[in-house]
Amino acid sequence: MAATRLSGGVVVTDGQRPTEGGGEAPSRRGGRGLPGVPPGETLRPSTDTIWTWLDAVPDPEIPVISLTDLGIIRDVAYEGDTLIVTVTPTYSGCPATSIINLDIETALRGHGIEQLELRRQLSPAWTTDWMTQSGRDKLEAYGIAPPQPAGGPEKCPHCGSQAVEKMSQFGSTPCKAQWRCTACLEPFDYFKCI
Amino acid sequence: MATSDKDMLVQFLLRMGDNSLILGHRVSEWCGHAPVLEEDIALANTALDLIGQTQFWLGYAAEVMDGDKTADDVAFLRDVWNFRNILLVELPNGDFGQTLMRQFLFDAYQSILLPRLSKSSDPRVAEIAEKASKECAYHVERSADTVVGLGDGTEESHARMQAALDRLWPYVGEMFASDDIDAAMAAAGIAPDPASLRSEYDALVGKVMAEATLTIPQSDFAHKGGRSGKTHTEHLGHLLTQMQWLQRAYPGASW
Ligand SMILES: [Zn+2]
Numbered sequence: 001m002a003a004t005r006l007s008g009g010v011v012v013t014d015g016q017r018p019t020e021g022g023g024e025a026p027s028r029r030g031g032r033g034l035p036g037v038p039p040g041e042t043l044r045p046s047t048d049t050i051w052t053w054l055d056a057v058p059d060p061e062i063p064v065i066s067l068t069d070l071g072i073i074r075d076v077a078y079e080g081d082t083l084i085v086t087v088t089p090t091y092s093g094c095p096a097t098s099i100i101n102l103d104i105e106t107a108l109r110g111h112g113i114e115q116l117e118l119r120r121q122l123s124p125a126w127t128t129d130w131m132t133q134s135g136r137d138k139l140e141a142y143g144i145a146p147p148q149p150a151g152g153p154e155k156c157p158h159c160g161s162q163a164v165e166k167m168s169q170f171g172s173t174p175c176k177a178q179w180r181c182t183a184c185l186e187p188f189d190y191f192k193c194i
Numbered sequence: 195m196a197t198s199d200k201d202m203l204v205q206f207l208l209r210m211g212d213n214s215l216i217l218g219h220r221v222s223e224w225c226g227h228a229p230v231l232e233e234d235i236a237l238a239n240t241a242l243d244l245i246g247q248t249q250f251w252l253g254y255a256a257e258v259m260d261g262d263k264t265a266d267d268v269a270f271l272r273d274v275w276n277f278r279n280i281l282l283v284e285l286p287n288g289d290f291g292q293t294l295m296r297q298f299l300f301d302a303y304q305s306i307l308l309p310r311l312s313k314s315s316d317p318r319v320a321e322i323a324e325k326a327s328k329e330c331a332y333h334v335e336r337s338a339d340t341v342v343g344l345g346d347g348t349e350e351s352h353a354r355m356q357a358a359l360d361r362l363w364p365y366v367g368e369m370f371a372s373d374d375i376d377a378a379m380a381a382a383g384i385a386p387d388p389a390s391l392r393s394e395y396d397a398l399v400g401k402v403m404a405e406a407t408l409t410i411p412q413s414d415f416a417h418k419g420g421r422s423g424k425t426h427t428e429h430l431g432h433l434l435t436q437m438q439w440l441q442r443a444y445p446g447a448s449w
Pocket of ligand 1: 158160181182186
C-alpha cells in the first residue's frame with residue numbers, strides 16, 4: 001500500500017496537451033484488416049461501432065457493469081487515422097485505472113484498431129450522475145445499492161427494505177461504502193455518490 | 195513563462211504534491227493495523243486518494259521542470275531537503291486519535307484551499323484541484339465525524355483527542371505562513387494567499403472542536419520550515435528511507 005510506484009502501466013497522454021497531426025486523410029490500410037472487411041476497403045469503424053465495442057468491456061472491479069455504464073469514457077473520436085479514446089478516472093488513486101486503460105486497449109486492438117491513443121481527462125471531474133440507468137439496474141441486481149443524491153442507499157439490494165444503516169464511509173473499492181440492512185441483517189456495498 | 199516564474203510554479207506544485215504524498219504514505223502505514231476492519235479500509239482508501247492526487251501534482255511539477263522527469267522521479271529520487279510538505283504531515287502517526295486529528299486539521303485546510311484552486315488561472319492546477327476537491331469533501335466529512343465521535347466520547351477517548359490537539363496545534367500555523375512564492379502565485383491568479391484562508395479555517399475547526407468538546411490551545415506559536423524546505427523534522431528522513439528504499443536499492447526498477 002505504501003507508495004512504491006505512482007504511475008500505472010499503460011502510456012496515457014494528458015487531455016490538455018496539444019496533439020500532433022490531425023489531418024483528415026481517408027483511412028485506408030491494406031494488410032491484416034478488420035474481421036469481415038475485405039483488404040483495401042475502408043478500415044475505419046465508425047465511432048458508434050467503437051462505442052458498441054466499449055459497451056462490452058467490463059469494469060475490472062465490478063464486472064457486472066461496463067466501462068460505458070460507469071460513464072468514464074468521455075469521448076471517442078478520430079484524429080487523422082488515430083482513434084482517440086478519452087477516459088476520466090473515477091477516483092484519483094483508483095488502482096483499477098491502469099487496468100481499465102489496458103482493457104480498453106486490449107479490446108480495441110482485438111477488434112483490429114491499430115492506431116490508438118488513450119487520453120486522460122480530469123475536468124469535468126467524474127460524477128456518479130454519469131452512470132447509465134442500465135448500469136444502476138445491473139448494480140442493484142448484483143447486490144450493490146446504486147448511488148443516490150441523498151447520500152445513502154434508497155433500499156437494501158437484497159430484500160428491498162428501507163431500514164438501512166451506514167457501517168463505514170469506505171468499502172472494498174474506492175467507489176463503495178459499507179451499509180447494512182436492519183430488516184434482513186445482510187451487509188451490502190453502496191456505490192458512493194460523488 | 196520566465197524561468198523564475200517557472201521555478202515559483204514548481205515550488206508551489208511540490209508543496210501541494212509533497213503534502214499529499216507524505217500524508218498518504220503516513221496514513222498507509224495503518225494498513226493492517228487499524229483498530230477495526232472498517233477503519234483499516236477507510237484509512238487505506240484515504241491514503242489511496244492522497245497518493246492518486248500526488249500523481250497529478252507531481253506529474254505536473256515534473257512537466258514544468260526541465261528534462262524528462264516523471265512523477266515517480268520527483269517522489270522517489272529527491273532527498274529530505276528538497277521536500278516542501280508542511281511539518282504536520284510528516285509527524286509520526288501516534289495513536290489512532292492523533293492520526294484522525296491530523297487528518298481533520300489537514301482535510302479542513304484542503305477543503306478550503308482546493309475549491310479556490312479549482313478557479314485557478316492555470317488550467318492544469320484548476321482541473322487537478324477540481325478532482326481532488328470532491329475526494330477531500332468526503333475525507334473531511336469522515337475525519338470531522340471521527341474527531342467529534344472520539345472527542346465527545348469516553349473519558350479515555352476525550353483525553354487522547356485533547357492530547358492530540360495540544361500536540362498538533364503548533365503545526366497548524368505553517369499552513370498559513372505566506373512567503374514570496376505564495377505572493378507570486380497569488381499575483382498570477384494561480385493560487386490564493388494562504389494567509390487569506392485563516393479565518394475560514396478557524397471558523398470550521400472551531401465549530402468541529404466545540405462539537406467535539408475539545409479546547410483549542412491559546413498559543414499561536416507555529417513550527418515552520420517544511421513548506422520552505424529550510425528545516426524538516428527528523429521524522430521525514432526516516433519516512434523516506436522506507437518510501438524510497440526500492441528505487442534507491444534498485445535504481446530504475448519498474449513493473
Ligand atoms: Zn435487507
